[in-house]
Amino acid sequence: MTQSPNTNTSIHPALALLQQRVSHPRLTEPGPSQAQLADLYRAAMRAPDHAWLRPWRFIEVSGDDRTRLGEHMAHSARQDDPDLADKQYQKLLNSPLRAPLVLIAWAKISEHPKVPAIEQVLATGAAVTNLINAAHALGIGAVWRTGAPAYSPALKQTLGLTATDHIVGFIYLGTPSGEDKPVPALDPADFISPLPT
Numbered sequence: 486m487t488q489s490p491n492t493n494t495s496i497h498p499a500l501a502l503l504q505q506r507v508s509h510p511r512l513t514e515p516g517p518s519q520a521q522l523a524d525l526y527r528a529a530m531r532a533p534d535h536a537w538l539r540p541w542r543f544i545e546v547s548g549d550d551r552t553r554l555g556e557h558m559a560h561s562a563r564q565d566d567p568d569l570a571d572k573q574y575q576k577l578l579n580s581p582l583r584a585p586l587v588l589i590a591w592a593k594i595s596e597h598p599k600v601p602a603i604e605q606v607l608a609t610g611a612a613v614t615n616l617i618n619a620a621h622a623l624g625i626g627a628v629w630r631t632g633a634p635a636y637s638p639a640l641k642q643t644l645g646l647t648a649t650d651h652i653v654g655f656i657y658l659g660t661p662s663g664e665d666k667p668v669p670a671l672d673p674a675d676f677i678s679p680l681p682t
């Protein structure tokens with residue numbers, strides 16, 4: 486089902502982009518240029534951020550480094566679970582090869598009297614959302630993935646994160662392949678309610 490057409494013909498172009506974004510699970514070369522990537526990061530840095538802690542961090546993985554990331558993911562998963570099935574191990578090995586560029590988005594958690602860790606994770610998630618929407622504006626395909634590697638203590642250690650930091654996602658970026666999927670039909674009214682009495 487597609488979203489009912491927006492009858493507002495004077496919709497702001499930025500709103501039109503936000504309302505039509507879809508993920509692109511199938512991505513091919515080329516990845517974003519350095520100039521485009523710089524613009525995506527600028528958008529990310531404008532995420533709301535309690536106390537301006539700037540918790541967001543991005544590890545860029547492209548080219549042959551994607552193979553190394555796949556090895557890290559697979560080895561870490563086996564470290565976390567020695568009974569990991571071979572099929573799953575293989576899947577993890579190949580997973581970063583699904584796009585020209587993978588950004589590992591993570592939250593560097595600081596101790597702060599007013600900003601608990603969850604808010605720092607949320608700010609990083611907001612940064613990722615800004616980045617994905619900016620990618621959409623530039624015609625760059627993106628999909629946000631997590632899966633077991635995002636929650637792997639062994640992978641965090643390999644990547645140099647501390648136990649309190651969080652991997653927020655693996656952001657796959659590249660050129661969209663094939664047609665965009667339809668925008669799902671959602672009625673905002675289904676998600677809104679008055680204050681309970």
Ligand SMILES: Cc1cc2nc3c(=O)[nH]c(=O)nc-3n(C[C@H](O)[C@H](O)[C@H](O)COP(=O)(O)O)c2cc1C
Pocket residue numbers: 506507508509628629630631632653654
């Ligand atoms: C925190 C987070 C983690 C996600 N992890 C995965 C994932 O591991 N695999 C996946 O296929 N989609 C994952 N998704 C969902 C996709 O990024 C995407 O939003 C979903 O396929 C719906 O498509 P749409 O964004 O076009 O509506 C995740 C989304 C979020 C916000």
